[in-house]
Amino acid sequence: MNTKKITASIVSLATASTLLAGLAVLPAHAEELGLKDSTKVNARVDLKTEDRLPKIISRSNVAIDARVDALNKLNARIQQMKNVSVTFKSNISSQIQTNILGLTTLKTKIDADTDVTIALTDEKSILGSFRIYALVIPQGYILASADRVDTVVSLMSDLGAKLQLRITAGQTAGKDVSKLQASLNDFNSKTADAKVQSNTAVTTIASLSPDQGDKIKQDANTTALKAARSNIKTATQDLRAAHEEVKTIIKGLKDLNLSVDASSSARVSQ
Amino acid sequence: MTTKATLGLIIIIVLIGLAGWWYAMDKPTETPTTIQTTNTQSTSSESTSPATNTTVTNSSDASIDQSVNSIDTEMKGLDSDNANTDSGLNAQN
Numbered sequence: 001m002n003t004k005k006i007t008a009s010i011v012s013l014a015t016a017s018t019l020l021a022g023l024a025v026l027p028a029h030a031e032e033l034g035l036k037d038s039t040k041v042n043a044r045v046d047l048k049t050e051d052r053l054p055k056i057i058s059r060s061n062v063a064i065d066a067r068v069d070a071l072n073k074l075n076a077r078i079q080q081m082k083n084v085s086v087t088f089k090s091n092i093s094s095q096i097q098t099n100i101l102g103l104t105t106l107k108t109k110i111d112a113d114t115d116v117t118i119a120l121t122d123e124k125s126i127l128g129s130f131r132i133y134a135l136v137i138p139q140g141y142i143l144a145s146a147d148r149v150d151t152v153v154s155l156m157s158d159l160g161a162k163l164q165l166r167i168t169a170g171q172t173a174g175k176d177v178s179k180l181q182a183s184l185n186d187f188n189s190k191t192a193d194a195k196v197q198s199n200t201a202v203t204t205i206a207s208l209s210p211d212q213g214d215k216i217k218q219d220a221n222t223t224a225l226k227a228a229r230s231n232i233k234t235a236t237q238d239l240r241a242a243h244e245e246v247k248t249i250i251k252g253l254k255d256l257n258l259s260v261d262a263s264s265s266a267r268v269s270q
Numbered sequence: 271m272t273t274k275a276t277l278g279l280i281i282i283i284v285l286i287g288l289a290g291w292w293y294a295m296d297k298p299t300e301t302p303t304t305i306q307t308t309n310t311q312s313t314s315s316e317s318t319s320p321a322t323n324t325t326v327t328n329s330s331d332a333s334i335d336q337s338v339n340s341i342d343t344e345m346k347g348l349d350s351d352n353a354n355t356d357s358g359l360n361a362q363n
Contacts, residue, residue: 133361134358135358138355141352141354145348148344148347148351151344152348155340158337159334162334225359229355229356232352232355236348236349239345246338246341
């Protein structure tokens with residue numbers, strides 16, 4: 001009887017010891033088997049966050065730097081405009097500087113971001129809040145193009161007067177200048193249309209502002225910019241056509257050999 | 271020296287003087303300064319002599335060439351402005 005009790009006790013103790021030893025060793029085996037506990041999952045998420053945030057910040061910095069660079073170049077171009085007032089240039093320059101300041105401030109904020117979600121939201125605002133490439137840059141360069149068209153029109157107007165003088169002199173000298181006069185008329189017509197087109201372009205885009213995420217406004221801005229760009233394209237084509245007419249007229253005048261009849265030119269112009 | 275010879279010498283000197291005077295009067299009208307001031311607008315000086323008018327013609331050619339060159343330069347600038355506009359419009363963001 002005592003022997004049985006002693007044996008039972010020994011078996012119980014051995015079983016209990018085995019179970020305890022098993023429980024103690026289990027976590028180590030679990031790790032070896034690749035089982036994940038909550039602590040390990042959280043650590044991996046943190047690692048992922050640490051990995052993503054620098055990438056978002058770096059990407060944002062590149063995007064902002066490129067926009068600031070483009071804005072500075074636009075500002076330099078605006079200052080070269082010849083047919084607008086100082087106030088006009090100053091207003092555009094001020095708007096550009098406001099955008100640069102906004103982007104620079106945003107860059108500082110993104111650099112200090114510690115949360116991926118906030119950083120992503122800030123990154124999105126580079127596009128939605130500013131619309132540098134979608135609005136500001138094309139709007140500024142269309143204004144610059146329109147100003148350039150006006151400059152060319154002015155130069156062509158002066159040139160047209162000189163050519164008219166020569167054609168009239170040729171006519172007075174008895175030369176057939178009908179083709180030259182037709183070319184000059186076309187030249188005048190093209191330059192006049194170029195001026196109209198540039199004015200329309202300016203009127204179309206002068207009051208556009210960033211859409212701030214408003215899709216309807218974004219579409220309206222895009223439509224207006226494309227229409228103005230089309231006006232400038234037509235104006236450019238007009239000027240190219242006028243330029244070709246100039247070549248024709250100059251060649252025609254040389255063929256008339258007007259230098260011999262120059263005295264007629266002088267007399268006619270009196 | 272006889273009287274006839276003296277008289278002939280005086281006549282020759284006077285003729286040379288007159289030729290020099292005519293040459294001096296004619297030359298200044300061909301200077302570039304006159305050209306630049308008369309190339310776009312007609313003036314009375316343009317009809318004073320054939321030499322003047324020939325010069326005006328040349329100055330007009332130069333003036334026209336200058337205008338064409340200025341236009342060419344501005345047209346290149348216009349192409350650059352248009353390219354920058356298209357670059358923005360194509361980015362769309």
